[in-house]
Amino acid sequence: MPSKPDAVWYRDAVIYQVHVRAFQDSNGDGIGDFIGLTQRLDYLEQLGIDTLWLMPFFPSPLRDDGYDIADYYSVHPSYGTLDDFKAFLNAAHQRNIRVVVELVLNHTSDQHPWFQESRKSLDNPRRDWYVWSDTDTRYRGVRIIFVDTELSNWAWDPVSKSYYWHRFFSHQPDLNFDNPAVREEIWNVMKFWLEMGVDGFRLDAVPYLVEREGTSCENLPATHGVLKELRAKLDQQFPGKMLLAEANQWPADLIPYFGNGDEFHMAFHFPLMPRMFMGVRLEDRKPITEILQQTPPIPDGCQWCLFLRNHDELTLEMVTDLERDYMYDEYARDRSMRLNVGIRRRLAPLLENDRRRIELMNGLLMSLPGTPIIYYGDEIGMGDNVHLGDRNGVRTPMQWDGSWNADFSAADPENLYSALILNPVYGYQVVNVASQQRSPHSLLSWMRRLIQVRKSNPVFGRGSIEFLYPGNHRVLAFLRQLGNETVLAVNNLSSAAQAVELDLSRCKGHILIEMFGRNLFPRVGDLPYLLTLGPYQFYWFRLRKL
Amino acid sequence: MADESILSDELIRQLIAVGEVDILVGLPTYNNAKTVAQVVQAVRGGLLKYFPRDRVAILNADGGSKDDSPMLVQAASISDARNSGPLQTLRTLHCISTRYAGSPSAGSALRTIVSAADLLQAKACAIVSPESDTISPDWIDTLLRPIYRENFDFVTPVYRRNRFEGMLVTNFLYPMTRALYGWRIREPYPTEFSFSYRFGNQTLNSDFWHQDPGQNSPELCLTMAAIGGGYRLYQAFLGPKARVEQAAADLVVAMRHTVGTLFWSLAQNSTSWKDTTEIHALPSTGAEYEVTTDSVRVNRKRLHQMFCSGVAELEPVLSSILAQQTLLELKRLCTVVDDQFHYSDELWVRTVYEFAASYHRAVISPDHIVQALVPLFRGRVYTFLMDNRESSESEIEQHIESLCQTFERLKPYLLELWATGQGGS
Numbered sequence: 001m002p003s004k005p006d007a008v009w010y011r012d013a014v015i016y017q018v019h020v021r022a023f024q025d026s027n028g029d030g031i032g033d034f035i036g037l038t039q040r041l042d043y044l045e046q047l048g049i050d051t052l053w054l055m056p057f058f059p060s061p062l063r064d065d066g067y068d069i070a071d072y073y074s075v076h077p078s079y080g081t082l083d084d085f086k087a088f089l090n091a092a093h094q095r096n097i098r099v100v101v102e103l104v105l106n107h108t109s110d111q112h113p114w115f116q117e118s119r120k121s122l123d124n125p126r127r128d129w130y131v132w133s134d135t136d137t138r139y140r141g142v143r144i145i146f147v148d149t150e151l152s153n154w155a156w157d158p159v160s161k162s163y164y165w166h167r168f169f170s171h172q173p174d175l176n177f178d179n180p181a182v183r184e185e186i187w188n189v190m191k192f193w194l195e196m197g198v199d200g201f202r203l204d205a206v207p208y209l210v211e212r213e214g215t216s217c218e219n220l221p222a223t224h225g226v227l228k229e230l231r232a233k234l235d236q237q238f239p240g241k242m243l244l245a246e247a248n249q250w251p252a253d254l255i256p257y258f259g260n261g262d263e264f265h266m267a268f269h270f271p272l273m274p275r276m277f278m279g280v281r282l283e284d285r286k287p288i289t290e291i292l293q294q295t296p297p298i299p300d301g302c303q304w305c306l307f308l309r310n311h312d313e314l315t316l317e318m319v320t321d322l323e324r325d326y327m328y329d330e331y332a333r334d335r336s337m338r339l340n341v342g343i344r345r346r347l348a349p350l351l352e353n354d355r356r357r358i359e360l361m362n363g364l365l366m367s368l369p370g371t372p373i374i375y376y377g378d379e380i381g382m383g384d385n386v387h388l389g390d391r392n393g394v395r396t397p398m399q400w401d402g403s404w405n406a407d408f409s410a411a412d413p414e415n416l417y418s419a420l421i422l423n424p425v426y427g428y429q430v431v432n433v434a435s436q437q438r439s440p441h442s443l444l445s446w447m448r449r450l451i452q453v454r455k456s457n458p459v460f461g462r463g464s465i466e467f468l469y470p471g472n473h474r475v476l477a478f479l480r481q482l483g484n485e486t487v488l489a490v491n492n493l494s495s496a497a498q499a500v501e502l503d504l505s506r507c508k509g510h511i512l513i514e515m516f517g518r519n520l521f522p523r524v525g526d527l528p529y530l531l532t533l534g535p536y537q538f539y540w541f542r543l544r545k546l
Numbered sequence: 547m548a549d550e551s552i553l554s555d556e557l558i559r560q561l562i563a564v565g566e567v568d569i570l571v572g573l574p575t576y577n578n579a580k581t582v583a584q585v586v587q588a589v590r591g592g593l594l595k596y597f598p599r600d601r602v603a604i605l606n607a608d609g610g611s612k613d614d615s616p617m618l619v620q621a622a623s624i625s626d627a628r629n630s631g632p633l634q635t636l637r638t639l640h641c642i643s644t645r646y647a648g649s650p651s652a653g654s655a656l657r658t659i660v661s662a663a664d665l666l667q668a669k670a671c672a673i674v675s676p677e678s679d680t681i682s683p684d685w686i687d688t689l690l691r692p693i694y695r696e697n698f699d700f701v702t703p704v705y706r707r708n709r710f711e712g713m714l715v716t717n718f719l720y721p722m723t724r725a726l727y728g729w730r731i732r733e734p735y736p737t738e739f740s741f742s743y744r745f746g747n748q749t750l751n752s753d754f755w756h757q758d759p760g761q762n763s764p765e766l767c768l769t770m771a772a773i774g775g776g777y778r779l780y781q782a783f784l785g786p787k788a789r790v791e792q793a794a795a796d797l798v799v800a801m802r803h804t805v806g807t808l809f810w811s812l813a814q815n816s817t818s819w820k821d822t823t824e825i826h827a828l829p830s831t832g833a834e835y836e837v838t839t840d841s842v843r844v845n846r847k848r849l850h851q852m853f854c855s856g857v858a859e860l861e862p863v864l865s866s867i868l869a870q871q872t873l874l875e876l877k878r879l880c881t882v883v884d885d886q887f888h889y890s891d892e893l894w895v896r897t898v899y900e901f902a903a904s905y906h907r908a909v910i911s912p913d914h915i916v917q918a919l920v921p922l923f924r925g926r927v928y929t930f931l932m933d934n935r936e937s938s939e940s941e942i943e944q945h946i947e948s949l950c951q952t953f954e955r956l957k958p959y960l961l962e963l964w965a966t967g968q969g970g971s
Contacts, residue, residue, distance in 0.1 A: 282599075282636055282637055283601075284636070285626060285638075286625065286626045286635075286636075286638045290626055320634050322598060322634055322636060323636065326636055469625075469627035470563070471559070471562070471563030472562060473625065473626075473640070496566070499562055501559075
């Protein structure tokens, strides 16, 4: 465990998102496992991250990559045993790396024993653990999330001859959170893992827990009631643990998930992410500043989680039609890259493998207000494979070196859970950890340095933000401030060199210290502060009055 | 390379903020607060509707307005530094304003805009009049699309006008330009037009900017440059032309700007127009002409009187400009009663060509030559009004077409005058 417990540790954290299956296979079966993940903890420690977010690793038929849980109290046999998990957890804690486990509360697999019992008969004690109906006309008008695969939120169950409610795939029936027994059991699940030592949960799909007629069945007060109940128990019995919400909503709709500081500690800022990509493509800061202007303040102790890419598609639900069309045209001209309402691509291919843009985007990720999340492989610029179907193209094995199966597994290649990336640009022979570790100028080395600089100053995790709005709209400049500590971030979103004049009059007399090279820049005087930036260049300056 | 000295340091600072653009819309103003807000809103609406993904900016070149014209333009900006309301736009829209040096002049305003378009590398630039209160957002698309999407270099407008508006255009500018240069450009002296980066860049080096025609009627000079330079021309129907009330005395100024500039350009472009024999239609969008037949109050009797008194008073001047036969015919016209007065197409064309040749020969000062044509033009207007009192839209167009053909048929006469230096009696 980290030596100095801090109740709001998550605000300073740099999170690394990983799927056990994809990281390291220790037993040669072609599937990553906890022993393998444990073996790679040194790498993660050297990278500088301090929190791991593990995607669902529970027993599951894996029809949705583990988001269809069939047993909340165990580990999928492909990934190892509960003891393997405990050993991993201990090893992570020894390296001051916290572990956040992803739980899917909204639904289970239709293979979960709870559902199997529920469907058996109308008088089964677990009948009311799911949302059943004699017709498929209830909750009419509620949007379908997986529009590419599902036609309705109701599915017919031939066993119990009635319909069950599912907001995601039809093999993922929604739990009935109006049932106190369900809520109690879910808390038991969380308690089970907390007692083992996990540091928090990323709770998946939380807006959909409760249904009510005549509503969108999203973000309902009763859903918040369920979440507050869980948080209260968490605070009471496991202080210092953290809850992270996955709620793909507009900022104003997300705020209630923080409650009055009594619901989630953190929530993903979904609308910001596509706008970062938009801003860089448009070469205009407007999409970024606009969405942050529209983001209401959050309660003390709460924090946004920021990310560039994750295991899902780059979701375009939280953008306008105009913006969505633009994003599709600019980032997914090939229609096979589109999935549901989003784009299924990794960071490097989205940015055309442009090192400067990759650095700029990571710089933004690490300097805008929030806790950054790095998706595994993006720190070395891994590619994707849109031909693998669904979102599997961004879930391929981690590329450790140029040897057999990228040193991910000793299995025969055809036995791997997923094909490796093999193309000449992103293939594992070219893009891998070993080769990048050998170069001080590699993306991996640069990412290490970036994380190091970010962690050198708490202003990034906890400071306020103030945008400067220079006349040059291609430049995004803002001040982060915490107590006497001030950092100035200046980002050129454009592909061409830019000059910018910054109004730093309130910082008159301060010296600027560039945080990566620690070089001094001229003192702020009476005139606007003139800076020039190369294409996609960014600066972080620490302001000191000496 | 563009002459950048016309751009102030303050404008340069603003242009740095704007950066490279795809499209620039220029708005020259001088005390246009009454109408400019409406115009700039339409421009902004057009840019957002038709070019939502492109890098666009609006540049106001102001001549030192005493009203709020520049502020009204700047207020249309869309940026993250101010609350723009519920607009759904992808990009920042810069609406910037600059006070160009010197006294108000169309030339300085336009040269500022053309220079800025060049510096910003604008692929397409449209100029819009601040008085065009009939503008709709569609105009922006109509003007810019041929340049931006179809690689044309210069787009001139066609307006829906009242049959008796723009008679200097219908009776002089359009037919003479067409006859000389071979292009059916309905509005050679446009208040709205657009041009490509290539055209703007190459035109910046032109001498006309430093001469009176370039200062007073740069729009016409640009049209002449587009024709003379072999650029790809296009014509686009916009819609109704805004009615700008003008006093009778403005005709002298208007003729100085139109007639004077066209006459002046003949010497500049003599290699271009002398050899032109064929008449070409322009690639175009929409109607080639549109007129309305609403009644307009015109004091025809006064026109007739001014013609007669002008011919009498200016006879010594006219005799140095016109051929003897032409002057005799004009004098004869002064003797007939007004309902028998008819200043024929042929006589009018001969008059114009003889004036053009005299302008070239500089028999008297250019200004005096143009002023001497003013009463004669009034006589011609009188005839046009009388001929078209009861005409339908198509009949009016037939009359204009007939005049054009007369200009074309008599072009050899101008060439002869030009070559031999003949003229006044």
